[in-house]
Amino acid sequence: MPPIVEVEGVTYTYPNAEEPALRGVTLTVDEGEFILLTGPSGCGKTTLCRCLNGLIPHFYSGEMEGEVRVLGLSTREHPPSELARYVGLIFQNPDNQIFSLTVEKEVAFGLENLGVERGEMRRRVDWALEVVGLSHLRHRLTNELSGGEKQRLAIASILAMRPRVIVLDEPTSFLDPKAAEHLFEILDLLNREYGMTIILIEHRVDLAVRYVDRVVVMDGGLVIVDAPPREAFTSPKTRAVGVAVPRVLELSERLMRRGIPLKRLPLTPQELLEELQGRLRGDGGWSGGEVKVEGAEPIIEVIDVSYTYPNGVKALDGINLRINRGEFVAIMGENGAGKTTLVKHFIGLLKPTEGRVLVDGIDTSQVTVASLARKVGLVFQNPDDQLFAESVEEEIAFALRNFGYSEDVVAKRVDWALHLLDIERYRDSSPFTLSGGERKRVALASVLAWDPEVVVLDEPTIGQDYAQKERLRHFLMQLRSQGKTTIIVTHDVEFVAECEPRVILMAEGRILADGPARRVLSDVEALEKASITPPEMVRVLRKLSPYGVPCDILDVEEAAKVIAGRFRG
Amino acid sequence: MSLFEGLRFSGGDTPIHRLDPRAKFVLTASIFTAAVLYFHLLPLLIIFLIQLPIVAAAKVWRGWLRTLRGGLYIAVLILVTNLISFYFYKGRVFTLEMVEYSLSMTLRFIVLVASFSLFFLTTSPDRLSLALEKLHIPYEFTFAFITAIRFVPVLAEEAQSIIDAQRARGLELERGGLLRRVRNYIPILLPLIVNSIRRSLELAEAMESRAFGAVRERTNLYELEMGGLDYVILMLSIALMAIAIYIRVFHPNLGAFFPSV
Secondary structure, three states: OOOOEEEEEEEEEOOOOOOOOEEEEEEEEOOOOEEEEEOOOOOOHHHHHHHHOOHHHHHOOOEEEEEEEEOOEEOOOOOHHHHOOOEEEEOOOHHHHOOOOEHHHHHHHHHHHHOOOHHHHHHHHHHHHHHHOOHHHOOOEHHHOOHHHHHHHHHHHHHOOOOOEEEEEOOOOOOOHHHHHHHHHHHHHHHHHOOOEEEEEOOOHHHHOOOOOEEEEEEOOEEEEEEOHHHHHHOHHHHHHOOOOOHHHHHHHHHHHOOOOOOOOOOOHHHHHHHHOOOEOOOOOOOOOOOOOOOOOEEEEEEEEEEEOOOOOEEEEEEEEEEEOOOEEEEEOOOOOOHHHHHHHHOOOOOOOEEEEEEOOEEHHHOOHHHHHOOEEEEOOOHHHOOOOOOHHHHHHHHHHHOOOOHHHHHHHHHHHHHHOOOHHHOOOOHHHOOHHHHHHHHHHHHHOOOOOEEEEEOOOOOOOHHHHHHHHHHHHHHHHOOOEEEEEEOOHHHHHHHOOEEEEEEOOEEEEEEEHHHHOOOHHHHHHOOOOOOHHHHHHHHOHHHOOOOOOOOHHHHHHHHHHOEOO | OHHHHOOOOOOOOOHHHHOOHHHHHHHHHHHHHHHHHOOOHHHHHHHHHHHHHHHHHHOOHHHHHHHHHHHHHHHHHHHHHHHHHHHHHOOOOOOHHHHHHHHHHHHHHHHHHHHHHHHHHHOOHHHHHHHHHHOOOOHHHHHHHHHHHHHHHHHHHHHHHHHHHHHOOOOOOOOOOHHHHHHHOHHHHHHHHHHHHHHHHHHHHHHHHOOOOOOOOOOOOOOOOOOHHHHHHHHHHHHHHHHHHHHHHHOOOOOOOOOOO
C-alpha cells in the first residue's frame, strides 16, 4: 500500500520572509499511524501542517519547492477545499475555528460546504457527535461550551467530513489537564477503532507518548529525528534541540545510572511498573523532608470573600486566604474554578461582593486599581491583550509614565527591565513583529519594570515550548530567591511539580486544599475533585506504592533515589 | 447595552421558536406597520397587548422585559421631548390631547422595540440565515451575518481582558480632559484591532480547512418548510395588517379619546 502522506524535499519561504520556514523536509506517513510531531517554537511544525492540506501553496503564497501528496493527490493541483475531504486540520485556539451558533450546525458546516445531501449529512453529524461524546449538547449554543467541549466540537466538525488523516496543531494548549486527557482518549479511539491516521503537534509528551507509534522531531525547518518513541526520545539529536522528554524516561535513565538494569527503557508509569515488578523491597520507612515555613508577615489577606458576576454567576464562595511576604504560590484548578477571578481581587479589578481583601493592610475597596497596581503587578495570559506601543521600549515605559515617574527614572527602569528579561536587542522593535515567546517576555518586562512587591502571573506557560518554560521556571526561582512574593495561576501540573511552590487548589469558587506542592499534588482525592490530574511522578510512585514507596515526591532525582534504595535485584 | 442584549437569541425550543422565520417576519412587519399607522393610545395599546400571548408562549419574558427596560430611557426622552415641544408650540398650555399624543408616540416606540425583540429572541440566527438563503440572498452575506453574531460575545470578553490588562498597568480611563480621555482609549483599541486581524486570518485558514466554497450548490442541515402553524400565523398577520389599514383609512378616529388631534 502506498503511503497516505508523502512529503518530498519541501522547502518553503513565507512571503516577505528572508529565511525559509522549511528546508527540504521529507516525511512519509502510512495509513493508520499515530505520529507525534514536536520541536521548539519556530521549528516549522505549523508550517508543515499547512502544507498537508494545501493551505500552502494555495492560501499562503510564497515560494514552495518539492512535492506534497495526500492519498496520491498533489497539493499543488488540489486546493484546500478539495483536500478537506481527505485531510482535516484542527487548530490551537478553539474559538477561532467555530463559525456557527449551535453545536450540530457547526458539525454540519463542512458537509454543507461539500454539498452533502441532507439525510447523509444528518447521519454523519449524529455519528461525529456521538464519537466525541457531545450528543447531549447538540442544540447548545457554541458560546456556552467549555474550552474542552469546544475543542471536541472542532474534532467532530472535522470527523463529519470523514477524512482519512487528522492533523492537530497543539490542540490542548488552552485546555485543563482533564480535558486534555479526554481529548487524547478520543484521538486514540479514532486511531484504533476507525483506523484514522493522526498527526499531532503537542507539548504534553507524557500523555502523548502513551498513544503514539512514531515521533518526528523538527528543528530549524528540518526533520532531525524520525523514529519510534523510545529511540526518538533517547536520541542525542532530540536532547540537543531541547524538547520535552517523558518524565518516566528521565526517571528510568536515572535509575540505570544508579545501577538498576532495565531491559527496555519504560516511557509510561505502567511500563515502569512492569519492569520493576517483584524487584523492589517492600519494607523500610521514608519520610519526606518538611517544607520550610516562609516569613509570617502577610501581604495579601482574603477574608470571607464571595464574588458574584453581574450575570448572576457566583465565581467565589467564601474564600479565606493569607499569603505572606516572600511566598511562592501556585493557584490551581480547572478552567472556571475561579482562579483568575480571585487574583483580579488582589489588584482591585474586581471588588468582593461579600468580605474583604487586604493588600499590605489596605482594604482594596477603598483605593483605585492604579494605586494597588503599584504594589501588585498582574501579568495577563495573552500578551496580545496588552501590547500596543510602537516599540518595546515604549511598551515598557507605558506603565511607568502612568505611575508618574520622572523621565530619567523611566529610562533607568526600562533599561533594567530589558536586561532582566534579556530582550535588550528588541528595544526598538515593534512588539507586534516579535514571536509569541518574545511577546510574552515583553509583557512580563512591562509589569516587572516598576518592581511591584507582588508579581501575579496568569497562565504563564500556555503556548510555551519546553525551553521557554525552563527559562520561565529559572526566572521564577530567581524572583523567589530575591524574596519577591510570586503567585502563578495555572493548570499546568508538571510545571508546578517542578517549581514546588505552595499550592492552593480551587474548584467551584472554593479552596479545596492549601499546602506544600508535594502534599497537595499527591493528594489524589483532592486533585480528582478539582479535575486536575496528578503529575507524572506521582502516577509512577502510586503504581509502586504496594512496595511502600512514598507518593509525595515530585522531583525526578529524588524519586530515583528512593526507588533505587528499595532495589534488591 | 441591555437594549441590545434583549435582542440576542439565547436558545429555546417552543412552537414560537419553531415557526418559520419568514412567517415570523411577516408577523413582525404587520405589527410594525400597524404601530406606524396609528397616533392614538387605544389602538397602540391593543397592538402592544397582542404580543403578550406570543411572549408567554415563547417563554421569553426575561429577555423581552430586559429589552423594554433597556428602551425605557429613550421612551422617557420621547415623552418629555414631545410634551415640551407641544407646550411651546401650542402657546404654553397643557391639554389632555397633547398628553395622549405624547404618550402614544412613546407607546409606539415601545411597541416597535417589543416586536423586534420578540422576533430576534425567538429566531435562531441559523434558521434566519436559512430563510435568507431561501430568499436567494448570496451565502457570503448570510455567512458574514452569522459570523458577526457568533463573535460578539468573544469580542466583548476580549475587550474586557484588554481593559483589565491596561488598568493593571496603571491606565486610568477617566483621567484628564476630553482629549486626554480619548487618547486613553488607544491602548485598548489597538490590541483589539490587531487581535481581530490576527483572528480573521486564523478564521480564514479554518474556513479553507472546512471546504468553504467547495461546491456552488451548498446544502443545509435544516429544512425550512412552512407548516400548519406557520400558515395560520401568516394569515393572522395579513389579516391584522388589513384590518389595521382598513380602520385607519375608513374610520380614522375609531378608538381615539380626543378625535381632534
